[in-house]
Amino acid sequence: MEATTIDHAASRLAAILNGAGGLLGDAVNHSDLVFEPAVDLHPLSRAAASPAEVWAVDGGQALVADARCLQVVVTRAARVCWRNGVSVLEEEGDLHAHVLGCGEERAAIAARGLPIGPDTAIDLNLLRDWAEWQAVERCLADADPGSLVLIDGDLQPDWRIPSVHLAGLLERAASGGLTMAGVTKHSSLHRGGAPLLGLLERQAEATLGARAMWWTKVATTRPDAGPGLQVLVARLDPDARFSFRVDLPEGTDPEGALGAISAVADDAAFPGYPYPLSVADRLAACPSWLREEVWSELDESFDRLGVPLDVRERAFTDRHRLMERA
Amino acid sequence: MTSDSRGRLFGKNVLEATFRATPDEDLFLGELLVGVDEATGRRYLFRVVDVTYGTEHREPGWAERVAGTLLADDARRDPGAHPLHEQARRTYRVATCRCLGYLAPPAVPGAAPSEFRKPKSLPTQFSRVVSPEPDDFAFLASRMGDLPIGRIRSGETVVDFTVGIPGASLATHVGIFATTGMGKSNLMRVLAAGVMQCNGRYGLLIVDPHGEYRAALQRHPWSAQALRTYAARSLPNATGLRISLGELTVDDLRTAYEWSRPQEEALFELERHYGVEGLSWLLEFSQIEDLPGFRDIELGNRVALNTLQVVHRRARRIVGLQCIATDPNVSVGGAVVRDLLAGKVVLIDVSGLGSTEEVLVASYLTRRVIEEWQSAYLEEPERHEVMPVVAVVLEEAQRVLGANKDRESNVFPRLAREGRKFKVGLCAVTQQPKLLDDELLSQFNTFFVLGLADEKDRNILRSSAKQDLSALGPEIQTLMPGECLVANLAAPFAVPAKVDLYDDLVRSVVPPPAPRPEAAPNVSALVD
Numbered sequence: 001m002e003a004t005t006i007d008h009a010a011s012r013l014a015a016i017l018n019g020a021g022g023l024l025g026d027a028v029n030h031s032d033l034v035f036e037p038a039v040d041l042h043p044l045s046r047a048a049a050s051p052a053e054v055w056a057v058d059g060g061q062a063l064v065a066d067a068r069c070l071q072v073v074v075t076r077a078a079r080v081c082w083r084n085g086v087s088v089l090e091e092e093g094d095l096h097a098h099v100l101g102c103g104e105e106r107a108a109i110a111a112r113g114l115p116i117g118p119d120t121a122i123d124l125n126l127l128r129d130w131a132e133w134q135a136v137e138r139c140l141a142d143a144d145p146g147s148l149v150l151i152d153g154d155l156q157p158d159w160r161i162p163s164v165h166l167a168g169l170l171e172r173a174a175s176g177g178l179t180m181a182g183v184t185k186h187s188s189l190h191r192g193g194a195p196l197l198g199l200l201e202r203q204a205e206a207t208l209g210a211r212a213m214w215w216t217k218v219a220t221t222r223p224d225a226g227p228g229l230q231v232l233v234a235r236l237d238p239d240a241r242f243s244f245r246v247d248l249p250e251g252t253d254p255e256g257a258l259g260a261i262s263a264v265a266d267d268a269a270f271p272g273y274p275y276p277l278s279v280a281d282r283l284a285a286c287p288s289w290l291r292e293e294v295w296s297e298l299d300e301s302f303d304r305l306g307v308p309l310d311v312r313e314r315a316f317t318d319r320h321r322l323m324e325r326a
Numbered sequence: 327m328t329s330d331s332r333g334r335l336f337g338k339n340v341l342e343a344t345f346r347a348t349p350d351e352d353l354f355l356g357e358l359l360v361g362v363d364e365a366t367g368r369r370y371l372f373r374v375v376d377v378t379y380g381t382e383h384r385e386p387g388w389a390e391r392v393a394g395t396l397l398a399d400d401a402r403r404d405p406g407a408h409p410l411h412e413q414a415r416r417t418y419r420v421a422t423c424r425c426l427g428y429l430a431p432p433a434v435p436g437a438a439p440s441e442f443r444k445p446k447s448l449p450t451q452f453s454r455v456v457s458p459e460p461d462d463f464a465f466l467a468s469r470m471g472d473l474p475i476g477r478i479r480s481g482e483t484v485v486d487f488t489v490g491i492p493g494a495s496l497a498t499h500v501g502i503f504a505t506t507g508m509g510k511s512n513l514m515r516v517l518a519a520g521v522m523q524c525n526g527r528y529g530l531l532i533v534d535p536h537g538e539y540r541a542a543l544q545r546h547p548w549s550a551q552a553l554r555t556y557a558a559r560s561l562p563n564a565t566g567l568r569i570s571l572g573e574l575t576v577d578d579l580r581t582a583y584e585w586s587r588p589q590e591e592a593l594f595e596l597e598r599h600y601g602v603e604g605l606s607w608l609l610e611f612s613q614i615e616d617l618p619g620f621r622d623i624e625l626g627n628r629v630a631l632n633t634l635q636v637v638h639r640r641a642r643r644i645v646g647l648q649c650i651a652t653d654p655n656v657s658v659g660g661a662v663v664r665d666l667l668a669g670k671v672v673l674i675d676v677s678g679l680g681s682t683e684e685v686l687v688a689s690y691l692t693r694r695v696i697e698e699w700q701s702a703y704l705e706e707p708e709r710h711e712v713m714p715v716v717a718v719v720l721e722e723a724q725r726v727l728g729a730n731k732d733r734e735s736n737v738f739p740r741l742a743r744e745g746r747k748f749k750v751g752l753c754a755v756t757q758q759p760k761l762l763d764d765e766l767l768s769q770f771n772t773f774f775v776l777g778l779a780d781e782k783d784r785n786i787l788r789s790s791a792k793q794d795l796s797a798l799g800p801e802i803q804t805l806m807p808g809e810c811l812v813a814n815l816a817a818p819f820a821v822p823a824k825v826d827l828y829d830d831l832v833r834s835v836v837p838p839p840a841p842r843p844e845a846a847p848n849v850s851a852l853v854d
């Protein structure tokens with residue numbers, strides 16, 4: 001069978017998905033994790049009461065204009081403070097606009113205070129990630145002792161951000177009695193190429209029951225790759241449709257921390273996902289109307305700055321779409 | 327947002343409005359609300375025609391998913407296992423309203439707005455929506471007429487503001503539409519009570535087939551002077567109903583009974599044969615023993631025997647009725663007309679009669695009334711000018727106002743078409759307006775719409791009402807007993823009302839003033 005046919009692709013996928021074994025891995029972050037030799041599922045108990053204060057951070061991004069060689073993007077990071085069952089702070093976060101391409105992105109280093117070298121490649125992911133970690137920093141400053149600080153995604157910042165930065169944040173959290181946790185909705189962890197979380201969910205259903213809450217430790221970070229983290233997978237509600245990857249600082253009691261996160265993952269709209277994070281996710285989103293608004297602001301500025309309409313159109317018109325329409 | 331805010335306007339057009347309310351805002355179909363346009367000072371009057379759910383979440387199936395989670399908790403007998411955090415912020419209600427019009431700002435600041443205008447402009451977006459204040463209905467006061475029927479209803483709340491119709495509108499025909507148990511009879515009694523208290527300005531001829539009005543109306547404090555009861559059977563406080571055969575006409579027979587064409591021809595043949603006025607020949611005809619012989623000899627074989635037998639059978643039944651008199655001098659027709667001229671409520675209790683005989687009586691009396699008022703209109707306009715407006719109340723009106731009824735002979739369609747200029751109206755009461763003739767229904771200027779379950783009934787009313795009822799289908803469907811919509815030309819929109827309970831009304835009515843005492847004749851003065 002030729003290797004580029006759909007049949008071939010299907011048969012390869014079937015072999016991977018149906019394969020029972022293989023090594024653990026992370027398809028995105030190959031080298032920083034040391035995987036556990038055995039993955040054992042443990043029952044999880046929800047904390048009797050949710051933490052008095054929970055902070056949640058999520059970032060959003062959007063491509064506003066694309067001339068391929070030049071792009072205009074926006075990023076923001078939202079913060080939520082959930083106290084005693086109510087959101088007491090909801091911060092969409094300032095919208096930051098950046099010009100990327102042809103070296104223009106370098107301006108962001110100074111403007112956003114990026115702790116990176118002058119020659120480091122800069123892209124939208126880095127800018128969004130940095131905005132998120134800055135928001136995390138503010139949360140650590142504002143949080144009461146004993147609070148939980150939830151971050152959308154794993155606890156490993158973009159590889160271009162020096163690990164010392166995260167180390168500093170983890171230290172501040174630890175000294176303030178705060179628990180930091182990263183929750184990844186869509187994980188790239190795998191076993192022999194097959195998505196690991198799905199495998200674990202099936203395994204847990206078979207061994208612990210359909211409504212069991214559970215957790216397991218999958219990996220830790222390599223000692224030389226930065227501050228120590230433990231990578232867990234947990235199902236945080238008996239009716240959760242999915243389990244999630246949860247990153248915790250090394251030394252944090254996984255059962256206690258996951259039990260506390262579970263206590264705020266009981267929302268009827270999405271059982272098993274921490275509700276404060278879903279609020280942050282909604283706030284940070286950059287929907288199409290926002291992109292249009294930014295574009296119209298750009299347009300007004302172009303008018304003021306004397307950029308002819310024709311020049312703008314030729315630069316930013318989506319030629320692909322136009323040609324498909326034709 | 328002030329504490330009395332019910333929502334904020336966000337969408338739709340000049341004739342419709344949608345506003346957002348909190349998820350616990352109790353909004354009712356038919357509720358009247360006010361959109362406060364701070365920019366223009368106008369107060370837009372809205373009627374809620376639909377209420378739906380809204381959510382901040384845009385993902386498809388979000389609400390169904392939440393409901394599914396909660397339902398699963400219920401099934402496990404673990405309600406509350408999954409709360410919907412911050413529900414008040416994540417969900418809301420959306421009310422769709424019809425814009426009824428707006429109150430222009432008062433000419434003098436601080437005064438109540440008095441001018442109501444039809445909607446022609448859009449209120450400022452995001453205007454506050456509030457509950458109406460008494461002043462918001464003040465403009466209606468002059469349009470509610472002198473026949474009160476109840477109070478304004480806003481959703482399920484009754485507002486202390488009287489609703490009624492102008493008595494003069496009785497002449498432009500009134501329809502009362504409702505399914506069983508929705509309060510037709512109570513409404514009719516309340517209307518009759520209003521007429522009784524109008525000091526002779528209006529008259530009402532009620533043909534009551536079920537005997538359901540007599541006792542109630544006679545309890546009314548004004549009944550002694552404003553009510554006259556006639557009954558087809560012996561009843562207390564009622565005058566015997568007697569109608570002379572000579573006063574009945576073939577058209578009355580054609581209205582009351584279903585006749586085939588040959589049967590009608592037979593009636594005309596018999597009328598020609600006897601050559602006397604009215605139906606007095608019916609007595610002689612009913613007494614014929616040898617019908618074949620009569621047919622062969624007297625009618626020259628021009629009528630089929632079985633046709634004649636049908637007419638004969640009906641003649642015998644009519645002649646045998648207790649309320650039918652063969653003596654031409656014994657008839658209540660004149661007395662009924664006199665009572666109506668005096669502005670009374672005339673109750674014709676025909677309980678005990680069959681449906682067709684009841685129509686026969688109604689047809690005759692209606693004809694008498696319309697002839698009297700028509701004659702005055704044509705011959706004595708000055709007398710006609712002071713004659714009261716009268717209406718004939720007919721239960722189960724679909725029997726005589728259906729599309730297939732012979733309009734030529736039937737007095738009721740004629741009344742519907744021509745009565746208004748003579749100041750004689752029809753008050754049609756029916757459970758099935760869909761059976762009424764469209765064109766006749768369009769002659770009715772006043773509709774009292776109570777609960778109607780059948781969509782066809784609602785549709786026919788929507789197309790014929792003098793106010794737009796198009797969006798009110800769900801409201802009509804959900805009306806509770808005693809709740810109604812009043813649509814007429816006097817009010818700028820269909821007014822939702824809660825009809826007064828007749829028994830409560832009777833208890834609260836002030837009796838009529840005692841007759842002015844007459845001074846004793848001063849004989850000595852006369853002598854002097």
